[in-house]
Amino acid sequence: MEKRFEKVEYINVYGSDSQKVIVEGEILLPEIKPDAVKVLQTDSEVLITNVEVLNDKVVVQGEIEFKVIYLSSDPQKKIASVSSSAEFTKTFDMLGVRPAMAYEVKDDLIYTFCSPISPRKLSAKAIAEITVLVKAPATIEYLANIEEHSIKYLKEKISISNPRSITEEISKREILEIPQGKPSIREILQCFARLSDKNIKFDRKKITFDLKVDLKTLYSPDVGQTPIEMVEHEILIQHYFELSDSPDDVEPIVKFYIKNFKVLPKTDEIGELRRIEYDIAIEAEITFHDVKTIEPIVDVYSTEYEIKDSKKLLSIEQFVGKGRHVHLLKDTVLLPTEPEEVFSVSGRIEIDLIKPEKDKVNIKGVAVVFLIYLSKDSQDIIKNTTTQIPFDVKLDMEGVEETDRAFANIEIENISFSIISTSEVELRIHLAVEVWVKRGLSIEILSDVDIIEEIKKEDERLASVYIYTVQKGDTLWKIAKKYRTTVEKIIDFNQIEKDEIIPGQKLLIVK
Numbered sequence: 001m002e003k004r005f006e007k008v009e010y011i012n013v014y015g016s017d018s019q020k021v022i023v024e025g026e027i028l029l030p031e032i033k034p035d036a037v038k039v040l041q042t043d044s045e046v047l048i049t050n051v052e053v054l055n056d057k058v059v060v061q062g063e064i065e066f067k068v069i070y071l072s073s074d075p076q077k078k079i080a081s082v083s084s085s086a087e088f089t090k091t092f093d094m095l096g097v098r099p100a101m102a103y104e105v106k107d108d109l110i111y112t113f114c115s116p117i118s119p120r121k122l123s124a125k126a127i128a129e130i131t132v133l134v135k136a137p138a139t140i141e142y143l144a145n146i147e148e149h150s151i152k153y154l155k156e157k158i159s160i161s162n163p164r165s166i167t168e169e170i171s172k173r174e175i176l177e178i179p180q181g182k183p184s185i186r187e188i189l190q191c192f193a194r195l196s197d198k199n200i201k202f203d204r205k206k207i208t209f210d211l212k213v214d215l216k217t218l219y220s221p222d223v224g225q226t227p228i229e230m231v232e233h234e235i236l237i238q239h240y241f242e243l244s245d246s247p248d249d250v251e252p253i254v255k256f257y258i259k260n261f262k263v264l265p266k267t268d269e270i271g272e273l274r275r276i277e278y279d280i281a282i283e284a285e286i287t288f289h290d291v292k293t294i295e296p297i298v299d300v301y302s303t304e305y306e307i308k309d310s311k312k313l314l315s316i317e318q319f320v321g322k323g324r325h326v327h328l329l330k331d332t333v334l335l336p337t338e339p340e341e342v343f344s345v346s347g348r349i350e351i352d353l354i355k356p357e358k359d360k361v362n363i364k365g366v367a368v369v370f371l372i373y374l375s376k377d378s379q380d381i382i383k384n385t386t387t388q389i390p391f392d393v394k395l396d397m398e399g400v401e402e403t404d405r406a407f408a409n410i411e412i413e414n415i416s417f418s419i420i421s422t423s424e425v426e427l428r429i430h431l432a433v434e435v436w437v438k439r440g441l442s443i444e445i446l447s448d449v450d451i452i453e454e455i456k457k458e459d460e461r462l463a464s465v466y467i468y469t470v471q472k473g474d475t476l477w478k479i480a481k482k483y484r485t486t487v488e489k490i491i492d493f494n495q496i497e498k499d500e501i502i503p504g505q506k507l508l509i510v511k
Contacts, residue, residue, distance in 0.1 A: 001146060001147065001148040001451060003143060003145070003147075004143075004144045004146075005143060005144060006142060007140065008292065009137060010137075010139075010160045010162060010314075011136070011162050011317065012136055012315060012316070013133065013440070015058075015092075015097050016131070017092045018131040019090055019129070020110070020129050021062075021127070021129075021130055022127050023088050023124075024086075026121055026122065026124065027068065027121070027122040027123075028120065029082055034073060035073040035074070036073075036080075036116045036119055037070070037072060037116070038070060039071075039114045039115055040069045040079070040372050041068070041069040041384060042066065042068050042112050042124075043190065043348070044112035045065045046107040046108075046130075047065060047085075048130075049063060051132075053097055053098070053100070055097070055098060055099070056094060056095050057091055057093050057097070058091070058094055058097060058134060059091050059092075060130055061088070061089050062130075063088065064085065064109075064126045064128060065083065065085040066085065066086070067083050068082050068114050068124075069081045070082070070122075071382050077220060079220050079228045081189040081190055086124065094134055101135065102136060103132060103133065104132070104133040105133075106131040107131075108131075108351065109350075110128060110129055110350055111126065112127075113125050113126075141447060142297070142312070142314075142445045142447060143296065145297075146297070146449065150305060151302045151305075151307070151449075152301055152481075152487075153446075154297065154299040155296065156295065156298045156443070158293070158295075158441070159291055160293075160294065160316055161291045161317075161319035162292070163288070163289050164287070164290060165288075166243075167284065167285050167286070168207075168241055168283070168286065169259075169282075169283060169284075170209065170239045170281070170282040172237050173279045174235050174278050175275050175277045175278075176235075176275065177274060177275055182229060183222065183229060184274045185220075185221065185274070185276075186219070186222040186273075187219060188218075189219055189228070191218070191261070191263040192215070192216045193215055193258055193261050194213065194215075194411065194413070195211060195214075195282070195411070196212050196213070196214040196414060197212035197413075198256060202252060205242055205243050206240055206243065207241060207243065209239045210237075211236070211237040211238075211256070211282070212234055212235070212236055213280060214234050214414070215233040215234065216232050216346065217263065217276060218230050218343070218344050219265075222273070226374060228343045228372065228382070230343050230344055233278070235280065237282070252287055253322055254286050255285045255287075255434075256282055256283070256284055257282065257283045258280065259281050259283045261281070262279040263276060263277070263278060263279075297446040297449075299446075299481070300449050302455075304455055305452065305455060306451075306452040306455060307449055307451055307452060308449070308450050309446055309448070309450075310446070310448040311444040311445065312445055312446075313442060313443075313444055314441075314442070315440070315441070317439070318438065318439040320399055320404055320439050321397055321398075321399060321437055322434070322436050322437070323396070323434070324432070324433065324434050325395050326431065326432055327391060327393050327430075328428065329428070329429040329431060330426065330428055330429075331387070331389045331427050332420070332426050333369075333371065333385065333424065333425045335371075335373070335383070335424070335425060336383065337380075339374065339376075340374040340375060340376050341373060342373040342374075342425065344371065345370070346369070347367050347369040347370060349367055349411070349412065349431070351410060352365045352366070354406045354407070354408050354435075356400050356401065356402055358401065358402060359397065359399065359400055360400060361400060362392070362394050363391075363392075363394075363410070364392050366389060366391070367389045367412065369389060371385050371386075372384045373385075404438065405437070405440065406436070406437045406438075407435070407436045407437075409435075410432070410433050412430070412432075413431065414428075414429070415427065415430075464510065465510055465511070468508075468509050469505070469507075470502060470503050470504060470505040472503045474501065475501075479507065483511065484511070485510070493508050493510050494507050
């Protein structure tokens with residue numbers, strides 16, 4: 001008996017887990033900040049500061065940064081802002097993981113809230129979901145072919161997609177002017193940066209990015225009637241880099257993350273704070289999925305010999321596909337009082353469900369939208385409201401199964417509004433939905449087979465003819481193996497199409 005063995009390298013997933021992190025604390029206002037009367041808006045960001053893979057566990061450390069805009073008791077500085085952070089540590093028990101293994105960590109902010117406890121103290125709470133995946137390269141040797149006339153074997157085609165990721169840092173610093181008609185800056189309260197347009201060109205050994213960053217900056221003016229102002233800017237970024245080693249026929253998946261963002265007021269030629277310096281750092285994660293197809297032997301039997309086989313478990317994560325969709329949300333918000341002017345509309349996404357279905361992925365969640373506006377109530381001029389707009393997106397993706405694992409990244413590309421009545425504001429939100437689907441596969445493959453002894457002729461299993469009733473789950477291979485015959489003989493004697501059998505069908509089994 002001649003045997004041929006082959007080896008394949010793959011990425012073995014040793015463990016994955018998701019856990020929620022709850023962070024609660026208090027924010028003490030610095031001495032230079034005025035007393036707080038009411039929180040107008042709370043924004044938070046999850047920052048992973050350290051990940052340590054140990055024996056059978058992963059420890060993730062991070063912090064949640066709170067950014068709060070509040071109504072103050074100072075008539076000269078009616079609106080103020082404060083930032084604070086709270087640390088967290090989360091341990092993930094994962095049997096089999098070891099130091100030096102590679103990892104992936106994904107964080108999603110689920111909930112954040114701040115409220116005054118006293119004029120100098122705020123209560124803060126945030127909930128985030130942390131997902132950890134640990135993987136490492138592995139090699140497996142399998143039986144690829146057997147040369148022996150009495151031995152029948154079954155092969156299975158398996159696609160192995162080995163992800164290979166690289167990161168590229170993209171930075172841009174730009175100083176932009178406050179538009180004419182807007183007052184100069186007393187203090188920058190908060191700035192929101194959003195990648196609203198991402199054009200990616202992949203040309204064999206080079207990737208080119210054309211990015212547009214939309215910026216909304218809230219600030220308190222040094223003069224003027226209104227206590228808060230907003231200015232909008234955009235930054236265009238063009239960036240390219242060469243790839244030293246990439247497959248020519250595989251298009252990469254690119255994810256962008258705003259890793260660092262700083263905003264500083266700057267003086268103009270006459271010394272007024274009428275310029276804003278934006279310093280932004282973006283990380284591009286480029287992942288290639290190199291797909292290899294192998295055909296290992298997964299089952300074997302002999303018509304003449306007793307044999308002994310050895311098997312190994314191949315556990316891989318297959319890349320199924322990716323999809324992108326732009327979804328429009330519209331809703332009307334009823335304001336408690338009539339608005340004079342809307343200063344700020346911002347929001348965040350909370351995902352409640354990511355569910356793979358047959359040839360599609362269903363995503364449900366809410367867009368949490370914050371509005372700060374100037375009311376016509378002279379006794380309480382600065383108002384705020386928060387609304388939740390649910391969404392249900394079904395993204396068509398051919399080949400997806402219910403048992404697959406889906407990952408989604410949803411960003412608010414743009415929020416616009418219209419005041420449609422004395423107390424109603426219509427919101428229009430463009431969501432950029434990106435989905436990646438992976439499939440976990442565990443299959444036993446043959447690593448070796450040996451002949452033990454010849455089958456004794458008096459063995460009752462060698463009776464020449466049988467009538468077999470097909471059972472649920474049967475295949476021609478299983479039936480042939482059971483009676484030590486061949487699939488070809490069953491097809492020939494019963495004049496059937498290959499593997500087209502149904503439960504209850506009678507088959508003539510001839511040895």
